[in-house]
Amino acid sequence: MRESTLMQMQYVTAVLAVLLVGVHLLMQGVLVPYGEAVSFQRVLSVYRDAVDGALLEILLVVVLAHGFNGLRTILIEWRQTPSWTRGVNWAVLVAALATMAYGTRTVILAATGQVS
Numbered sequence: 001m002r003e004s005t006l007m008q009m010q011y012v013t014a015v016l017a018v019l020l021v022g023v024h025l026l027m028q029g030v031l032v033p034y035g036e037a038v039s040f041q042r043v044l045s046v047y048r049d050a051v052d053g054a055l056l057e058i059l060l061v062v063v064l065a066h067g068f069n070g071l072r073t074i075l076i077e078w079r080q081t082p083s084w085t086r087g088v089n090w091a092v093l094v095a096a097l098a099t100m101a102y103g104t105r106t107v108i109l110a111a112t113g114q115v116s
Contacts, residue, residue, distance in 0.1 A: 006069060013066035020059045027052070047110035060103045068096035 028037045028046065036042055046052045072092040076085050109115050 006073075010066065010069050010073070013062050013069070016062045017059075017066050020055065020062060024055065024059060027055075044110055044115065047107060048113070053107060053111045057104065057107050060107070061100060064096055064100050064103070068092050068099075 032042070047056065069092075072088055075088045075092070
């Protein structure tokens with residue numbers, strides 16, 4: 001993928017992250033008292049609600065894509081050899097996919113009731 005496309009993705013994910021985090025904080029921190037919002041049963045009910053669970057999954061993907069792309073950019077700026085760039089690209093891709101898979105697993109386990 002071209003570097004300009006990756007940077008454009010960085011900007012888009014930044015804007016999406018700000019919007020999604022704002023919605024998440026509004027739904028969990030403003031509309032619900034904080035003491036209730038952090039209780040285990042409340043958190044599980046958020047995962048089990050289809051709209052809230054989908055919002056959390058989208059937030060997970062957007063924030064991880066933004067964060068790992070930013071890390072990739074920093075590491076590539078650190079050293080700029082072709083082999084380093086190729087290695088960083090692959091390492092960051094694998095790490096991002098593994099983290100997304102583990103996060104999605106957590107959302108699925110909580111949403112299906114396998115965590116109680």
